[in-house]
Amino acid sequence: MSKLQKILVKARRQVFSEMVGNNPSIFQGEGYDFIELREYMAGDDIRHIDWNITAKMQRPYIKIFREERELNVVVATMLNGSIHFGSKRFKQDVIAELVALLSFSVIKNGDLLTNYNFSDRLISHLKPSKKVFQVHRAVEEILEFDPLNQKADYDNLAQTLFKRIKRKSLIIVIGDFFEIPDFRVLAKKHEVVAVIVRDHLEEKPPEMGFASLVDPESGAVLEGDFNKASVNEYAKRVHAHDRKLYEALRKQQIRFTKIYTDDSVGVALRRVFEGR
Secondary structure (H helix, E strand, C coil): CCHHHHHHHHHHHHHHCHHHCCCCCCCCCCCEEEEEEEECCCCCCHHHECHHHHHHHCCCEEEEEEECCCCEEEEEEECCHHHCCCCCCCHHHHHHHHHHHHHHHHHHCCCEEEEEEECCCEEEEEEEECCCHHHHHHHHHHHHCCCCCCCCCHHHHHHHHHHHCCCCCEEEEEECCCCCCCCHHHHHHCEEEEEEEECHHHHCCCCCEEEEEECCCCCCEEEEEECHHHHHHHHHHHHHHHHHHHHHHHHCCCEEEEEECCCCHHHHHHHHHCCC
8 A cells, every 4th residue: 555545544544433432523512602691591401501600690591602604624734844854754744644634534523624735835725625535635745745945934824824714713733843933813813723743853863973964954964973962952952942832832822732753643633632
């Protein structure tokens, strides 16, 4: 089987088989918008009673809901040069698997799926669809794309999505996030989730002695003595960057998770979407 087929078959089994449990999707929720409160009337669903307001007012109040239409889910990937790396498997392959799992979950749930691929520009875009074939196309585009010498521009990603997506949506951005994004404006209009894909070795590389490394974004060659001191200094810089990244995402009220190339992708995804 080709890499594409393996990823699609594995993701489809995880989403559509009984192994994932009784949840219809990793996207959980009642599917309703809260509108207002009013006093309880005979025949109302007692499950919608707001007990906090009821206690304050000393008479029962219930929440009134409006049924939502299908959820619009946008899966956006950042395909820059640094995803062409991995000790167990390439980050690019993990991103493809993430897109497959998310996309199959959207389709299974009957929601609208839209896909975008970015580097420092918009690479490709698949229009909203509920068809399984869209998942195949989305994953294939990621696997066939050559990310070498491609740079990341998360600001352009945010601006493009803000302009293009009119309806309130759940936007899932997947990348390695070695740049700190500014999603403040995008997050005011939409719900944004960041999925950070990393390899353990790029956060804490081994001692290699004298070696030559190639920057997959610029193609520049870095030569030097990668001894214990220099490796530890590099690891500290990555750790400091991630602290700033997490702080920025929390301030922007963006949920996030980090997935490593040797993680179980399905388990990690369900963690971040629990209780949505």
